Amino acid sequence: MSIPLPQQAPPRVDLRARWRVAVDPGHAALMVLLLSILGLFVVLPVGMVLKVAVTAADGSPTASHLLRFFENPLYIESLINSLAAGFWTVVLSTILALPLAFVVARYEFPGRMLVITLATLPLVIPPFVGAIALLQVFGRAGVVTLLLQDLFGVRSNVMEGLRGLILVQTLHFFPFIFLTVTTALANVDRSLEEMGQMMGARGWRLLRRIVFPLVLPAYAAGALLTFTKAVDDIGTPFILNIKNMLGPQAYLRITTVGRDDVDGYVICVIMVAISIACVVASNWMVSRREYATVQTGAPRPQGQALRGWRLGGALAVCGVIVGAGLIPHLGVVMLSFSKIWSLSYLPSVYTLSNYAEIFVRAPRFVINTIAYSLTAAALSVVLAAAIAYLLQRGRVPGKGLLDAIAMMPIALPGVVIGVGFLRVFYNITLPGIDAPLTSTWAIFALAYMVRRLPYALRASHAAMHQVHPSLEDAAAVGGAPRVRAFRRVVLPMILGGVVAGGVLVFITAAVEFSATIILVSRMEQSPLSYGIYVYSQSSLGRGAAAALGVVAIVLVAVGTYLANRLSGRGRMAFNL
Amino acid sequence: MAERRLRPQPVEVSIRGLTRRFRGAVAVHDLSLVIQRGEFFTFLGPSGCGKTTTLRMIAGLLEPDAGEILFDGRAVTQVPPWQRNIGMVFQNYALWPHMTVADNVAFGLIERRARRGEIAGRVAEALRLVGLEGMEGRLPSQLSGGQQQRVALARAVVVEPALLLLDEPLSNLDARLRVQMRTELVRLQRHLGITTIYVTHDQDEALMLSTRIAVMHRGRLVQLGTPEEVYERPADTFVADFLGAANFLGGVVQSVTAGEILVALDGGATVRAAGARNPGFRAGDAVTVCLRPEILNLAEASRPADGTALPGTLRLSTYLGWVMTCEVELAGGRLLRVQTAHPRSHVRFPEGGLVMVAFSPEDVLILRENPPVPQTATTAAPEDAWTGR
Numbered sequence: 019m020s021i022p023l024p025q026q027a028p029p030r031v032d033l034r035a036r037w038r039v040a041v042d043p044g045h046a047a048l049m050v051l052l053l054s055i056l057g058l059f060v061v062l063p064v065g066m067v068l069k070v071a072v073t074a075a076d077g078s079p080t081a082s083h084l085l086r087f088f089e090n091p092l093y094i095e096s097l098i099n100s101l102a103a104g105f106w107t108v109v110l111s112t113i114l115a116l117p118l119a120f121v122v123a124r125y126e127f128p129g130r131m132l133v134i135t136l137a138t139l140p141l142v143i144p145p146f147v148g149a150i151a152l153l154q155v156f157g158r159a160g161v162v163t164l165l166l167q168d169l170f171g172v173r174s175n176v177m178e179g180l181r182g183l184i185l186v187q188t189l190h191f192f193p194f195i196f197l198t199v200t201t202a203l204a205n206v207d208r209s210l211e212e213m214g215q216m217m218g219a220r221g222w223r224l225l226r227r228i229v230f231p232l233v234l235p236a237y238a239a240g241a242l243l244t245f246t247k248a249v250d251d252i253g254t255p256f257i258l259n260i261k262n263m264l265g266p267q268a269y270l271r272i273t274t275v276g277r278d279d280v281d282g283y284v285i286c287v288i289m290v291a292i293s294i295a296c297v298v299a300s301n302w303m304v305s306r307r308e309y310a311t312v313q314t315g316a317p318r319p320q321g322q323a324l325r326g327w328r329l330g331g332a333l334a335v336c337g338v339i340v341g342a343g344l345i346p347h348l349g350v351v352m353l354s355f356s357k358i359w360s361l362s363y364l365p366s367v368y369t370l371s372n373y374a375e376i377f378v379r380a381p382r383f384v385i386n387t388i389a390y391s392l393t394a395a396a397l398s399v400v401l402a403a404a405i406a407y408l409l410q411r412g413r414v415p416g417k418g419l420l421d422a423i424a425m426m427p428i429a430l431p432g433v434v435i436g437v438g439f440l441r442v443f444y445n446i447t448l449p450g451i452d453a454p455l456t457s458t459w460a461i462f463a464l465a466y467m468v469r470r471l472p473y474a475l476r477a478s479h480a481a482m483h484q485v486h487p488s489l490e491d492a493a494a495v496g497g498a499p500r501v502r503a504f505r506r507v508v509l510p511m512i513l514g515g516v517v518a519g520g521v522l523v524f525i526t527a528a529v530e531f532s533a534t535i536i537l538v539s540r541m542e543q544s545p546l547s548y549g550i551y552v553y554s555q556s557s558l559g560r561g562a563a564a565a566l567g568v569v570a571i572v573l574v575a576v577g578t579y580l581a582n583r584l585s586g587r588g589r590m591a592f593n594l
Numbered sequence: 595m596a597e598r599r600l601r602p603q604p605v606e607v608s609i610r611g612l613t614r615r616f617r618g619a620v621a622v623h624d625l626s627l628v629i630q631r632g633e634f635f636t637f638l639g640p641s642g643c644g645k646t647t648t649l650r651m652i653a654g655l656l657e658p659d660a661g662e663i664l665f666d667g668r669a670v671t672q673v674p675p676w677q678r679n680i681g682m683v684f685q686n687y688a689l690w691p692h693m694t695v696a697d698n699v700a701f702g703l704i705e706r707r708a709r710r711g712e713i714a715g716r717v718a719e720a721l722r723l724v725g726l727e728g729m730e731g732r733l734p735s736q737l738s739g740g741q742q743q744r745v746a747l748a749r750a751v752v753v754e755p756a757l758l759l760l761d762e763p764l765s766n767l768d769a770r771l772r773v774q775m776r777t778e779l780v781r782l783q784r785h786l787g788i789t790t791i792y793v794t795h796d797q798d799e800a801l802m803l804s805t806r807i808a809v810m811h812r813g814r815l816v817q818l819g820t821p822e823e824v825y826e827r828p829a830d831t832f833v834a835d836f837l838g839a840a841n842f843l844g845g846v847v848q849s850v851t852a853g854e855i856l857v858a859l860d861g862g863a864t865v866r867a868a869g870a871r872n873p874g875f876r877a878g879d880a881v882t883v884c885l886r887p888e889i890l891n892l893a894e895a896s897r898p899a900d901g902t903a904l905p906g907t908l909r910l911s912t913y914l915g916w917v918m919t920c921e922v923e924l925a926g927g928r929l930l931r932v933q934t935a936h937p938r939s940h941v942r943f944p945e946g947g948l949v950m951v952a953f954s955p956e957d958v959l960i961l962r963e964n965p966p967v968p969q970t971a972t973t974a975a976p977e978d979a980w981t982g983r
Contacts, residue, residue, distance in 0.1 A: 493690075495653055496676075497677075
């Protein structure tokens with residue numbers, strides 16, 4: 019028998035080694051580096067905006083600026099307009115998205131996949147590009163306006179004021195609700211419904227009592243996302259020449275009154291508050307969503323096949339809604355090829371000169387955009403991969419803080435990032451260049467990087483998640499030191515997903531407008547989105563603006579396709 | 595090119611005072627033992643007993659809070675895993691999904707700067723050893739679970755490690771394959787003569803594979819010995835219950851005579867036990883009598899209660915052909931599990947009838963400890979009885 023004898027006290031491990039057990043020095047150094055970078059480019063700009071808004075002239079903290087916001091009738095009107103536009107966009111998007119989502123999720127019919135693809139296409143067109151096209155279709159001299167006038171003698175202008183804004187944003191943002199609700203409906207365990215049917219609920223009663231409550235959290239998340247995006251979007255108000263909204267007001271205060279005007283910062287703070295409220299509410303709703311996805315081993319049943327008049331009805335519903343969502347795309351493409359399109363249903367003279375303008379005469383917009391976006395994508399990918407690695411594998415305190423800061427930009431309107439960057443980096447000059455950082459092109463790349471970092475981080479997170487820690491352990495035991503293990507095992511596995519995140523950053527940066535318009539100081543540095551705005555301000559330039567819009571659509575569409583392909587390949591077959 | 599035989603140089607592993615905490619909770623407490631060169635050594639225990647934590651510390655994947663690990667007398671506690679020259683098989687196999695079978699196996703050879711011309715031959719030899727010739731070009735996703743397991747094994751042994759670590763390698767296989775792989779594992783280990791440390795919660799695997807077993811419970815070593823020792827002479831009721839099944843009855847030693855111990859059970863009956871098997875008891879000791887189900891048989895109620903039989907009522911009997919399990923309720927409500935290898939002679943006892951539960955004094959174990967919380971009929975796990983020991 020060999021029960022071990024009691025030994026003398028185990029040898030003490032000295033304090034340094036003990037510390038090493040809990041905190042890896044390499045990880046700690048990386049953590050400090052990352053927090054410094056994020057502190058400089060995320061926390062500092064936003065903190066500065068907040069600080070200016072609550073600091074009196076003599077430097078003491080005060081709430082008087084914030085209170086004065088609510089005494090200014092123009093600001094109150096702007097606030098109400100922004101909220102109202104967001105609200106009605108959500109209402110109209112719901113009306114478009116819900117029937118479509120229900121038909122697509124519940125029924126099987128020819129062309130169903132086509133409908134799903136087409137219904138997400140509005141996301142690849144920046145809303146302010148769609149605005150140009152919709153002016154051509156619904157505006158004062160638009161196609162539909164003329165049609166109504168000729169047929170019925172009705173004089174109307176749908177695009178006037180907030181109505182136009184709501185129309186543009188609805189056609190652009192309704193896919194957010196469509197996508198979340200379709201996914202949720204597909205995940206609802208059909209047996210829950212069958213249970214409801216057996217208990218005697220049928221038709222509308224079944225929908226109301228079983229299906230709606232299950233899908234509600236997903237719908238709410240989609241709706242809140244739509245609301246946030248609508249309030250955040252300042253490109254569309256500019257194209258439609260609407261000034262009395264929060265975003266445009268912030269821009270106008272900063273650019274006309276000056277960088278030191280407190281009111282601009284106060285408006286930014288209000289916008290951040292709205293945005294954060296939406297994100298918090300959405301997270302809360304999503305966290306309650308668990309019960310909607312009861313898992314069963316049974317394969318998801320096929321959708322009910324449709325026949326006869328039901329099939330016709332479903333196709334009609336899909337056709338009308340998807341068709342409406344594609345109006346901006348058609349309009350932009352036609353406008354980009356038109357020389358004269360005024361007071362007629364279709365362009366009277368076609369031309370390629372708009373493309374010559376943007377590619378030959380003034381190619382800087384496209385070149386700048388590609389340069390800024392590529393830089394932003396590369397920077398954010400490196401940053402996101404490092405953050406994701408540290409969050410999942412790091413043996414170091416402060417991971418919660420790192421995560422929170424890195425995801426913060428998702429709740430920050432672009433205007434706020436732009437204003438914060440302007441405030442912080444205007445006084446900083448780069449060595450070797452005798453100009454403020456804000457006047458170099460680097461400021462765009464940095465702002466885009468910060469603004470889209472959460473996208474890259476999510477992608478890296480997901481990619482990293484596939485690499486089970488034991489794969490790294492196996493590499494270490496197999497003889498590979500940490501850096502080599504990362505290069506030979508981790509990197510090849512996460513590359514697809516991480517690059518997909520970079521592509522997402524690239525395409526969203528390519529059409530970024532809110533921060534851009536604040537940061538543009540010289541036309542030579544202006545990217546595509548600002549170019550669209552500048553061209554669209556003159557009736558002769560609308561064709562060129564549309565051509566730039568087509569370039570943007572192509573960039574985003576190709577990028578979306580690439581991102582899907584890449585992240586699909588990154589998801590390698592590794593089952594535990 | 596001539597194929598080269600794998601010739602690992604096995605080490606002796608010493609563990610001294612090894613301790614590791616996770617957020618204040620002790621995972622491994624003051625563990626000390628020596629694993630001999632070429633031994634097949636098993637850490638056995640329920641989940642959370644600290645066995646995997648110990649293995650990861652031996653591998654260098656986890657640093658101990660205190661204590662030392664020595665390979666052949668050389669302290670390796672501060673040596674990173676990639677310099678310890680070990681092979682390891684993970685519970686989920688941890689094959690790299692983006693590499694072919696050959697690349698997976700060759701990984702360690704490349705890291706060890708093996709000569710380029712040598713790698714292919716050694717990979718082929720390792721794959722032949724695990725019966726996967728010709729699978730070099732496959733991806734892990736194209737293999738079955740058992741094949742993935744073999745690749746992981748080939749990857750671990752191809753580098754001729756000083757030490758082979760196996761972390762529950764069979765737990766993800768289906769039952770039939772698990773039994774087959776057990777045999778292959780033991781054959782491979784004997785063939786290579788490599789020091790092997792195995793972690794499992796499966797008593798069958800531990801008993802069948804090991805030269806010695808360390809039974810762990812709540813971060814502590816409760817018993818170390820050969821399979822026969824831990825099964826035949828468990829240190830306490832935990833080991834007796836974890837390895838095999840056991841009925842526990844509390845009592846007091848009544849008398850110790852030459853070669854025989856009499857225990858008065860709490861219920862009033864008396865049990866005779868062989869003194870040779872239960873040394874060191876004195877009259878008056880509070881003890882637990884441990885009766886494994888397989889040493890018990892049913893007998894007619896007329897048999898005298900002479901210390902080799904206990905009276906009771908047969909409550910349940912399940913016939914399985916090669917074995918039969920019964921539950922007998924003793925006076926006072928305690929349930930005894932009986933498992934006989936002679937079902938034919940037992941079917942005559944009707945459920946509900948009075949019986950005697952008979953045993954031989956040589957089979958009775960006495961443990962120096964209070965009995966665990968009484969088992970009731972419903973908590974007795976039937977699969978223990980079906981393993982047939």
